[in-house]
Amino acid sequence: VVMLFFGFVQCPDVCPTAMYEMSQLLKKMEPATRDFRIYFVSVDPERDTQQLLQQYLSAFDPRIIGMTGSAEEIAGVARLHRAFYRKVPTPSGYTMDHTATVFLFDRKGAFFGTLDPTDQDSAKTAKLERLLSSAH
Numbered sequence: 212v213v214m215l216f217f218g219f220v221q222c223p224d225v226c227p228t229a230m231y232e233m234s235q236l237l238k239k240m241e242p243a244t245r246d247f248r249i250y251f252v253s254v255d256p257e258r259d260t261q262q263l264l265q266q267y268l269s270a271f272d273p274r275i276i277g278m279t280g281s282a283e284e285i286a287g288v289a290r291l292h293r294a295f296y297r298k299v300p301t302p303s304g305y306t307m308d309h310t311a312t313v314f315l316f317d318r319k320g321a322f323f324g325t326l327d328p329t330d331q332d333s334a335k336t337a338k339l340e341r342l343l344s345s346a347h
Contacts, residue, residue, distance in 0.1 A: 212342060213248045213316040214326075217294045217309050219255035220267045225311045226251075227270075229328065233313065234272035236335055243343050252288060253279040254296035254309050315342055 214233065218226035230251065237244045251268060253259035256279050264277025279285070289296060289310075296309035313326040315338065323342050326335050 212244075212246065212318055213250065213320070215250050215252065215292065215314040215316070216312075217252050217254050217289060217292075217296060219253055219307045219309070220259050220263055221255070222307070222309075225309075225328065229311065229313065230268070230271040230275060232332075232335075233275070233326075236332070236339065237272050237274065240336065240339060244339070247274060249275040251275055251277045252285065253277065254285060254289065254294075255307050256280060256282055256285055315339075317342060317345055 216226075216229055216233070218229065220226075233249060237247060237249070249272065251264065253264060259277075259279050261277065261279060264279060268275050268277050280288075288294075292314055294310040294314075296307055298305050299308050311328045315323040315325060317323045323345070324338060326338060330338075
């Protein structure tokens with residue numbers, strides 16, 4: 212089972228909140244989630260090095276793997292999953308607007324659904340339970 216999230220290290224609220232919530236959800240549902248693979252795909256390849264991603268994600272569940280690549284590679288992955296992101300200028304540089312949902316894929320790699328930041332914890336748990344039961 213795969214959980215996929217698009218974000219960036221300097222994100223002030225959405226990304227750390229999503230990573231924390233995913234970490235708590237995975238912990239709460241153990242051991243059923245033991246084999247989950249969770250990928251944090253950076254939409255800010257200019258700043259997010261693999262080392263920076265690793266350092267940032269060390270505060271969350273150790274199963275969350277940070278991924279980056281060239282701007283073209285990230286654009287391709289985002290397009291494939293219909294994830295949105297764009298660079299937004301700010302007085303001090305820039306920030307990134309991006310999709311805040313977590314994409315879910317079953318054991319066969321088929322798209323299963325999403326975890327939306329507005330979902331209640333009980334709804335997120337129910338979605339993951341359905342995902343786990345569909346895999347058997």
